[in-house]
Amino acid sequence: MNPPPDQIAFLLACDRLKAVQRTTFLHDGSRAENSAEHSWHLALMALTLAEHAPIGMDLNRVIRLLLVHDLVEIHAGDLHFDAPDADHAAQAQAEERAAHALYGLLPDDQQADFHALRSEFEARLTPEARFARALDALQPMLLTWGEGGLGCTGRAPELTASRVLRLKESALRDFPALWTLAQEIVSGAVRAGTLPP
Protein backbone atom coordinates (compact mmCIF):
# COMPACT_ATOMS: atom_id res chain seq x y z
CA MET A 1 0.00 0.00 0.00
CA ASN A 2 1.21 3.49 -0.88
CA PRO A 3 1.76 6.09 1.83
CA PRO A 4 -1.58 7.93 1.92
CA PRO A 5 -1.48 11.51 0.61
CA ASP A 6 -2.15 12.84 4.12
CA GLN A 7 1.13 11.42 5.45
CA ILE A 8 2.95 13.11 2.58
CA ALA A 9 1.10 16.40 3.14
CA PHE A 10 2.09 16.21 6.81
CA LEU A 11 5.76 15.60 6.00
CA LEU A 12 5.77 18.54 3.57
CA ALA A 13 4.08 20.80 6.16
CA CYS A 14 6.78 19.77 8.65
CA ASP A 15 9.41 21.14 6.26
CA ARG A 16 8.38 24.56 7.56
CA LEU A 17 9.95 23.85 10.97
CA LYS A 18 13.24 24.63 9.21
CA ALA A 19 12.04 28.25 8.88
CA VAL A 20 11.20 28.70 12.57
CA GLN A 21 14.00 30.75 14.09
CA ARG A 22 14.96 30.27 17.71
CA THR A 23 16.45 32.92 19.95
CA THR A 24 19.54 30.70 20.38
CA PHE A 25 22.41 31.19 17.94
CA LEU A 26 24.66 28.48 16.54
CA HIS A 27 27.84 27.89 18.54
CA ASP A 28 29.92 29.96 16.10
CA GLY A 29 27.46 32.86 16.39
CA SER A 30 26.89 32.95 12.64
CA ARG A 31 23.08 32.89 12.74
CA ALA A 32 20.01 31.91 14.75
CA GLU A 33 19.36 28.21 15.07
CA ASN A 34 16.13 26.89 13.55
CA SER A 35 13.82 24.49 15.34
CA ALA A 36 14.35 21.58 12.91
CA GLU A 37 18.12 21.43 13.31
CA HIS A 38 17.65 22.04 17.05
CA SER A 39 15.41 18.97 17.24
CA TRP A 40 18.08 16.92 15.44
CA HIS A 41 20.77 18.14 17.82
CA LEU A 42 18.64 17.17 20.83
CA ALA A 43 18.06 13.66 19.48
CA LEU A 44 21.81 13.32 18.91
CA MET A 45 22.43 14.55 22.48
CA ALA A 46 20.07 11.90 23.81
CA LEU A 47 22.04 9.25 21.91
CA THR A 48 25.42 10.61 23.04
CA LEU A 49 24.52 11.26 26.69
CA ALA A 50 22.41 8.11 27.12
CA GLU A 51 24.61 6.77 29.93
CA HIS A 52 23.68 9.80 32.04
CA ALA A 53 19.97 8.99 31.91
CA PRO A 54 18.51 7.14 34.90
CA ILE A 55 18.67 3.35 34.61
CA GLY A 56 15.63 1.86 32.91
CA MET A 57 14.80 4.92 30.83
CA ASP A 58 13.44 4.19 27.35
CA LEU A 59 15.90 6.15 25.24
CA ASN A 60 14.01 5.42 22.01
CA ARG A 61 10.97 7.13 23.51
CA VAL A 62 13.14 10.11 24.52
CA ILE A 63 14.35 10.42 20.93
CA ARG A 64 10.80 10.30 19.55
CA LEU A 65 9.64 12.94 22.02
CA LEU A 66 12.51 15.19 20.95
CA LEU A 67 11.94 14.70 17.22
CA VAL A 68 8.37 16.02 17.45
CA HIS A 69 8.51 18.31 20.50
CA ASP A 70 8.78 21.56 18.53
CA LEU A 71 6.52 20.74 15.55
CA VAL A 72 3.73 22.97 16.86
CA GLU A 73 6.05 25.95 16.42
CA ILE A 74 5.29 25.72 12.69
CA HIS A 75 2.06 27.51 13.51
CA ALA A 76 2.81 28.95 16.96
CA GLY A 77 6.45 30.14 16.72
CA ASP A 78 9.20 29.82 19.33
CA LEU A 79 9.27 31.60 22.69
CA HIS A 80 12.34 32.61 24.73
CA PHE A 81 12.73 30.72 28.02
CA ASP A 82 12.88 34.03 29.89
CA ALA A 83 9.57 35.37 28.50
CA PRO A 84 6.88 36.62 30.97
CA ASP A 85 4.39 34.09 32.43
CA ALA A 86 1.47 35.57 30.48
CA ASP A 87 3.31 34.96 27.23
CA HIS A 88 3.92 31.34 28.23
CA ALA A 89 0.19 30.82 28.88
CA ALA A 90 -0.79 32.35 25.52
CA GLN A 91 1.90 30.27 23.82
CA ALA A 92 0.53 27.05 25.34
CA GLN A 93 -2.93 27.82 23.90
CA ALA A 94 -1.46 28.64 20.50
CA GLU A 95 0.49 25.38 20.54
CA GLU A 96 -2.63 23.39 21.40
CA ARG A 97 -4.40 24.84 18.34
CA ALA A 98 -1.28 24.28 16.27
CA ALA A 99 -1.13 20.61 17.23
CA HIS A 100 -4.68 20.06 16.01
CA ALA A 101 -4.00 21.87 12.73
CA LEU A 102 -0.78 19.99 12.01
CA TYR A 103 -1.59 16.50 13.29
CA GLY A 104 -5.03 16.84 11.69
CA LEU A 105 -3.27 16.28 8.37
CA LEU A 106 -2.44 12.70 9.40
CA PRO A 107 -4.63 9.58 9.17
CA ASP A 108 -6.85 9.30 12.26
CA ASP A 109 -4.99 6.51 14.07
CA GLN A 110 -1.70 8.28 13.64
CA GLN A 111 -3.01 11.60 14.96
CA ALA A 112 -3.47 9.94 18.35
CA ASP A 113 0.17 8.77 18.40
CA PHE A 114 1.50 12.25 17.71
CA HIS A 115 -0.86 13.91 20.20
CA ALA A 116 0.27 11.35 22.80
CA LEU A 117 3.93 12.23 22.23
CA ARG A 118 3.14 15.92 22.62
CA SER A 119 0.99 15.45 25.74
CA GLU A 120 3.68 13.30 27.35
CA PHE A 121 6.34 15.93 26.67
CA GLU A 122 4.19 18.82 27.90
CA ALA A 123 2.92 17.05 31.05
CA ARG A 124 6.44 16.03 32.19
CA LEU A 125 4.90 12.99 33.85
CA THR A 126 7.22 10.30 32.53
CA PRO A 127 10.97 10.01 33.18
CA GLU A 128 11.42 10.07 29.41
CA ALA A 129 9.62 13.41 29.07
CA ARG A 130 11.63 14.87 31.95
CA PHE A 131 14.93 13.73 30.46
CA ALA A 132 13.90 15.10 27.05
CA ARG A 133 13.05 18.44 28.65
CA ALA A 134 16.36 18.48 30.53
CA LEU A 135 18.24 18.08 27.24
CA ASP A 136 16.06 20.81 25.72
CA ALA A 137 17.08 23.10 28.60
CA LEU A 138 20.77 22.19 28.33
CA GLN A 139 21.38 22.35 24.56
CA PRO A 140 21.01 26.15 24.13
CA MET A 141 23.31 26.65 27.15
CA LEU A 142 25.91 24.50 25.41
CA LEU A 143 25.68 26.47 22.16
CA THR A 144 25.70 29.86 23.86
CA TRP A 145 28.12 29.41 26.74
CA GLY A 146 29.86 26.07 26.13
CA GLU A 147 33.64 26.05 25.46
CA GLY A 148 34.28 28.74 22.83
CA GLY A 149 30.69 30.03 23.00
CA LEU A 150 30.17 33.74 22.38
CA GLY A 151 27.38 34.32 24.91
CA CYS A 152 24.30 36.41 24.15
CA THR A 153 24.93 39.63 26.04
CA GLY A 154 24.13 41.67 22.93
CA ARG A 155 20.81 39.89 22.44
CA ALA A 156 19.73 39.39 26.06
CA PRO A 157 21.64 41.93 28.19
CA GLU A 158 19.47 41.24 31.27
CA LEU A 159 20.59 37.61 31.61
CA THR A 160 22.99 36.81 34.44
CA ALA A 161 24.54 33.55 35.61
CA SER A 162 22.27 33.33 38.64
CA ARG A 163 19.16 34.09 36.55
CA VAL A 164 20.06 31.44 33.96
CA LEU A 165 20.55 28.82 36.66
CA ARG A 166 17.33 29.80 38.44
CA LEU A 167 15.35 29.48 35.20
CA LYS A 168 16.97 26.18 34.21
CA GLU A 169 17.08 24.44 37.58
CA SER A 170 13.60 22.89 37.55
CA ALA A 171 14.26 21.15 34.23
CA LEU A 172 17.73 19.95 35.13
CA ARG A 173 18.05 19.25 38.86
CA ASP A 174 16.58 15.72 38.66
CA PHE A 175 19.53 14.70 36.46
CA PRO A 176 22.66 15.39 38.53
CA ALA A 177 25.13 14.86 35.68
CA LEU A 178 23.28 17.34 33.45
CA TRP A 179 22.68 19.82 36.25
CA THR A 180 26.36 19.77 37.25
CA LEU A 181 27.31 20.26 33.61
CA ALA A 182 24.93 23.21 33.33
CA GLN A 183 26.50 24.81 36.41
CA GLU A 184 29.99 24.26 35.00
CA ILE A 185 28.96 25.83 31.68
CA VAL A 186 27.66 28.89 33.50
CA SER A 187 30.78 29.20 35.70
CA GLY A 188 32.96 28.88 32.62
CA ALA A 189 30.98 31.61 30.87
CA VAL A 190 31.37 33.94 33.85
CA ARG A 191 35.13 33.30 33.84
CA ALA A 192 35.24 33.89 30.08
CA GLY A 193 33.29 37.13 30.47
CA THR A 194 30.42 36.01 28.20
CA LEU A 195 27.84 36.01 31.02
CA PRO A 196 27.57 38.49 33.92
CA PRO A 197 27.64 36.75 37.35
Next chain:
Amino acid sequence: MNPPPDQIAFLLACDRLKAVQRTTFLHDGSRAENSAEHSWHLALMALTLAEHAPIGMDLNRVIRLLLVHDLVEIHAGDLHFDAPDADHAAQAQAEERAAHALYGLLPDDQQADFHALRSEFEARLTPEARFARALDALQPMLLTWGEGGLGCTGRAPELTASRVLRLKESALRDFPALWTLAQEIVSGAVRAGTLPP
Protein backbone atom coordinates in the same frame (compact mmCIF):
# COMPACT_ATOMS: atom_id res chain seq x y z
CA MET B 1 29.12 11.21 37.02
CA ASN B 2 29.42 14.25 34.79
CA PRO B 3 29.34 13.91 31.01
CA PRO B 4 33.05 13.71 30.14
CA PRO B 5 34.43 16.74 28.29
CA ASP B 6 34.93 14.62 25.16
CA GLN B 7 31.18 13.97 24.80
CA ILE B 8 30.57 17.70 25.09
CA ALA B 9 33.33 18.50 22.57
CA PHE B 10 31.74 15.98 20.18
CA LEU B 11 28.29 17.54 20.55
CA LEU B 12 29.72 21.01 19.92
CA ALA B 13 31.62 19.76 16.85
CA CYS B 14 28.37 18.26 15.57
CA ASP B 15 26.82 21.74 15.64
CA ARG B 16 28.73 22.34 12.42
CA LEU B 17 26.48 19.94 10.50
CA LYS B 18 24.01 22.84 10.49
CA ALA B 19 26.43 24.71 8.21
CA VAL B 20 26.75 21.91 5.63
CA GLN B 21 24.63 22.91 2.66
CA ARG B 22 22.96 20.26 0.54
CA THR B 23 22.14 20.61 -3.15
CA THR B 24 18.45 20.11 -2.27
CA PHE B 25 16.39 23.22 -1.55
CA LEU B 26 13.59 23.53 1.00
CA HIS B 27 10.14 22.81 -0.39
CA ASP B 28 9.34 26.53 -0.71
CA GLY B 29 12.56 27.10 -2.66
CA SER B 30 13.75 29.75 -0.21
CA ARG B 31 17.21 28.31 0.41
CA ALA B 32 19.38 25.17 0.35
CA GLU B 33 18.64 22.61 3.03
CA ASN B 34 21.40 21.88 5.53
CA SER B 35 22.41 18.38 6.57
CA ALA B 36 21.31 18.73 10.21
CA GLU B 37 17.71 19.67 9.44
CA HIS B 38 17.73 17.06 6.65
CA SER B 39 18.69 14.40 9.21
CA TRP B 40 15.82 15.51 11.45
CA HIS B 41 13.38 15.36 8.56
CA LEU B 42 14.49 11.83 7.72
CA ALA B 43 14.02 10.65 11.30
CA LEU B 44 10.54 12.19 11.28
CA MET B 45 9.80 10.44 7.97
CA ALA B 46 10.82 7.12 9.50
CA LEU B 47 8.40 7.74 12.36
CA THR B 48 5.57 8.83 10.06
CA LEU B 49 6.02 6.15 7.39
CA ALA B 50 6.80 3.33 9.83
CA GLU B 51 3.83 1.25 8.65
CA HIS B 52 5.39 1.03 5.18
CA ALA B 53 8.55 -0.61 6.50
CA PRO B 54 8.73 -4.40 6.21
CA ILE B 55 7.32 -6.26 9.20
CA GLY B 56 9.89 -6.89 11.91
CA MET B 57 12.08 -3.92 11.11
CA ASP B 58 13.65 -2.19 14.12
CA LEU B 59 12.43 1.35 13.58
CA ASN B 60 14.45 2.68 16.51
CA ARG B 61 17.60 1.48 14.79
CA VAL B 62 16.47 3.16 11.54
CA ILE B 63 16.06 6.44 13.40
CA ARG B 64 19.53 6.17 14.98
CA LEU B 65 21.10 5.40 11.62
CA LEU B 66 19.42 8.48 10.14
CA LEU B 67 20.40 10.79 13.00
CA VAL B 68 24.10 10.12 12.47
CA HIS B 69 24.28 9.18 8.76
CA ASP B 70 25.49 12.59 7.56
CA LEU B 71 27.78 13.56 10.46
CA VAL B 72 30.91 12.86 8.41
CA GLU B 73 29.88 15.69 6.08
CA ILE B 74 31.12 18.08 8.78
CA HIS B 75 34.60 17.35 7.44
CA ALA B 76 33.82 15.86 4.03
CA GLY B 77 30.91 17.97 2.70
CA ASP B 78 27.83 16.79 0.80
CA LEU B 79 27.82 15.31 -2.70
CA HIS B 80 25.02 15.43 -5.26
CA PHE B 81 23.45 12.04 -6.04
CA ASP B 82 24.14 12.57 -9.75
CA ALA B 83 27.90 13.23 -9.28
CA PRO B 84 30.40 11.14 -11.37
CA ASP B 85 31.58 7.75 -10.01
CA ALA B 86 35.13 9.04 -9.37
CA ASP B 87 33.74 11.77 -7.13
CA HIS B 88 31.75 9.17 -5.18
CA ALA B 89 34.91 7.09 -4.59
CA ALA B 90 36.90 10.12 -3.40
CA GLN B 91 33.99 11.15 -1.21
CA ALA B 92 33.88 7.71 0.43
CA GLN B 93 37.57 8.02 1.36
CA ALA B 94 37.08 11.54 2.69
CA GLU B 95 34.12 10.34 4.78
CA GLU B 96 36.18 7.49 6.25
CA ARG B 97 38.82 9.97 7.41
CA ALA B 98 36.08 12.31 8.66
CA ALA B 99 34.51 9.55 10.76
CA HIS B 100 37.81 8.92 12.55
CA ALA B 101 38.36 12.63 13.18
CA LEU B 102 34.86 13.24 14.52
CA TYR B 103 34.15 10.02 16.44
CA GLY B 104 37.72 10.20 17.78
CA LEU B 105 36.45 12.98 20.03
CA LEU B 106 34.27 10.48 21.92
CA PRO B 107 35.22 8.13 24.76
CA ASP B 108 36.68 4.88 23.37
CA ASP B 109 33.68 2.60 23.97
CA GLN B 110 31.32 5.08 22.38
CA GLN B 111 33.48 5.50 19.27
CA ALA B 112 32.74 1.88 18.42
CA ASP B 113 28.98 2.46 18.64
CA PHE B 114 29.10 5.40 16.26
CA HIS B 115 31.44 3.64 13.82
CA ALA B 116 29.06 0.66 13.88
CA LEU B 117 26.09 2.85 12.96
CA ARG B 118 28.04 4.37 10.09
CA SER B 119 29.34 1.03 8.80
CA GLU B 120 25.85 -0.45 8.92
CA PHE B 121 24.42 2.47 6.94
CA GLU B 122 27.21 2.42 4.36
CA ALA B 123 27.22 -1.36 3.87
CA ARG B 124 23.45 -1.58 3.31
CA LEU B 125 23.53 -5.06 4.78
CA THR B 126 20.66 -4.80 7.26
CA PRO B 127 16.98 -4.14 6.43
CA GLU B 128 17.22 -1.12 8.74
CA ALA B 129 20.11 0.38 6.74
CA ARG B 130 18.29 -0.23 3.46
CA PHE B 131 15.09 1.38 4.72
CA ALA B 132 17.09 4.35 6.07
CA ARG B 133 18.78 4.74 2.68
CA ALA B 134 15.43 4.51 0.89
CA LEU B 135 14.10 7.40 2.98
CA ASP B 136 17.31 9.32 2.28
CA ALA B 137 16.69 8.83 -1.46
CA LEU B 138 13.02 9.80 -1.21
CA GLN B 139 13.15 12.91 0.97
CA PRO B 140 14.88 15.25 -1.52
CA MET B 141 12.44 14.08 -4.21
CA LEU B 142 9.58 15.07 -1.92
CA LEU B 143 11.02 18.53 -1.27
CA THR B 144 11.90 19.17 -4.90
CA TRP B 145 9.02 17.62 -6.82
CA GLY B 146 6.35 16.80 -4.22
CA GLU B 147 2.99 18.62 -4.40
CA GLY B 148 3.76 22.32 -4.86
CA GLY B 149 7.49 21.66 -5.32
CA LEU B 150 9.37 24.04 -7.60
CA GLY B 151 11.73 21.50 -9.20
CA CYS B 152 15.41 22.16 -9.75
CA THR B 153 15.68 22.78 -13.49
CA GLY B 154 17.63 25.99 -12.87
CA ARG B 155 20.15 24.19 -10.66
CA ALA B 156 20.37 20.82 -12.44
CA PRO B 157 19.15 21.32 -16.02
CA GLU B 158 20.40 17.88 -17.12
CA LEU B 159 18.03 15.98 -14.82
CA THR B 160 15.07 14.24 -16.45
CA ALA B 161 12.31 12.08 -15.02
CA SER B 162 13.82 8.90 -16.42
CA ARG B 163 17.29 9.80 -15.12
CA VAL B 164 15.98 10.55 -11.62
CA LEU B 165 14.15 7.23 -11.49
CA ARG B 166 17.16 5.33 -12.83
CA LEU B 167 19.42 6.88 -10.17
CA LYS B 168 16.94 6.32 -7.33
CA GLU B 169 15.67 2.85 -8.22
CA SER B 170 18.34 0.79 -6.45
CA ALA B 171 17.68 2.52 -3.13
CA LEU B 172 13.90 2.38 -3.39
CA ARG B 173 12.75 -0.69 -5.31
CA ASP B 174 12.89 -3.05 -2.30
CA PHE B 175 10.20 -0.95 -0.63
CA PRO B 176 7.20 -1.01 -2.99
CA ALA B 177 5.23 1.68 -1.18
CA LEU B 178 8.15 4.10 -1.29
CA TRP B 179 9.11 3.19 -4.85
CA THR B 180 5.53 3.71 -6.08
CA LEU B 181 5.43 7.03 -4.26
CA ALA B 182 8.72 8.09 -5.90
CA GLN B 183 7.31 7.23 -9.32
CA GLU B 184 4.14 9.20 -8.58
CA ILE B 185 6.18 12.20 -7.44
CA VAL B 186 8.14 12.11 -10.71
CA SER B 187 5.01 11.73 -12.86
CA GLY B 188 3.39 14.62 -11.02
CA ALA B 189 6.47 16.79 -11.60
CA VAL B 190 6.44 15.99 -15.33
CA ARG B 191 2.75 16.95 -15.47
CA ALA B 192 3.47 20.15 -13.50
CA GLY B 193 6.34 21.01 -15.84
CA THR B 194 8.98 21.07 -13.08
CA LEU B 195 10.89 18.05 -14.46
CA PRO B 196 11.53 17.18 -18.13
CA PRO B 197 10.28 13.66 -19.04
